[in-house]
Amino acid sequence: MVDASLVQFYRDNGYLLVKGLLSRSEARAYRDESHAVLARLRKTDPTWGSARELGGGATELRHCHDAQFYSAAFTKLLLDPRFTDVAAAVMGTDNVQLHHTKIFVKPAEKGSPFPLHQDAPHLPHTKHTVGAAIFHFDDAPQEKGCVRVVPGSHKNGLLPHIEEGGWHLPPSKWPLESAVPIEAEAGDVLFLTYLTVHGSGVNTAAEARTTLLIQFRDPEDLPVDDVHRSRGQGMMLRGVDPTMRTT
Template identity: 80%
Template sequence: MNEISPARFYRDNGYALLRGLISADEARAYREECHALLARLSPSDPTWGSARRIAGGTELRHCHDAQFYSAAFARLIVDPRFTDVAAELIGSGNVQLHHTKIFVKPAEKGSPFPMHQDAAHFPHTRHTVGAAIFHFDDAPEEKGCVRVVPGSHRQGPLPHVEEGGWHLPPSSWPLEEAVPVEARAGDVLFLDYLTVHGSGVNRSDEARTTLLVQFRDPEDLPADDVHRSRGQGMMLRGVDPLAGSRG
């Protein structure tokens, strides 16, 4: 039987895990870079208020626009191993950056994320937006790996609630019923921005370290003027066909 291609799996399920997209040695170096960068910055904790109520006492470390603080991440987001896959998944030779974030879930108390669609935070007109989650260390279930609802992207944008975080109602979308996507260092998880997903608490004795890269077809315009970032609009692959026509 022929193996299903990542692009076909992504279209059918709304996500695809690419094993070993970068090497274990590269992942280790990026992990060290993440932790060194966060040590230089003032601590900030983006844990949603609803997550604090669910799992009290947890915390996150994070950094937006990582490529502006370390050239290592600037090189990674234009690496053809990543951008070629992103282009295939969104069906365009042109891949544009929306934003990047480093997330570190500390050992034993890394905060969860209730189930949500990224589309609720930055809706677009053509829904080509995708996410790539680079795993710089192993992410088994006990470390609060990402959990997904396969096929949920086909439901389109869903109504979210503001309960200490913009997410789906936990009573209707319980995290524990979603499919865990365990990953190893060097793996990259691609997610359609309409795919319902979340993640659990890191209860292990090691931090969980990831880089999130949100990308899109440059012809997919934002539906609302929200969630701007310093690097938004940077071309990661190809060209911007709308260059010169934007206001």
């Protein structure tokens, strides 16, 4: 059972760092699996144009959508009750449904940043239960471009974003440096609402930063538009889908 004080912290601040959800050895195995998956795929770089300006030069990012379709290890992680129990608790529901997954690797010394933004504009939902879990498979101090958040920003609702060069908030009003750095260790998982303003810095360290993003929702929280489809979307990770009818 998830401690009520942690749930309250999430609701007050829009994020929650769960320490040691995975062991360091588990995190290392998932790190190796992430890099192995990316090594088998065609190399692509999803770095936003605006992020290159923020990074002050040539930066890179490796990623993979729908990780569970490339390795069963990630399917197992999707169903891990250590994760799904927290996801259910912060949403206040017994049921957890998958929206999508992504592997992100910021390469050593030049890993791309992300300007401050909300995830909500990409996938708006009616009840705003959508959350994200960022699994850290190696340590993420500030020099590796750790996630930064603006506590309480989820209470402001959906904010207007700039679409040119990415999908982010105006840097002049929302500088990355103004956000709180959430340094993490291998095995830690950062939960945040899709309305929470967040971003991340450049990885300047000598080691890559490796994470897995799992975006989840209450199955009764319907999307506003038919956008951001992904393979496996709608898969139940915990409980049942009460909206499904056979007749």
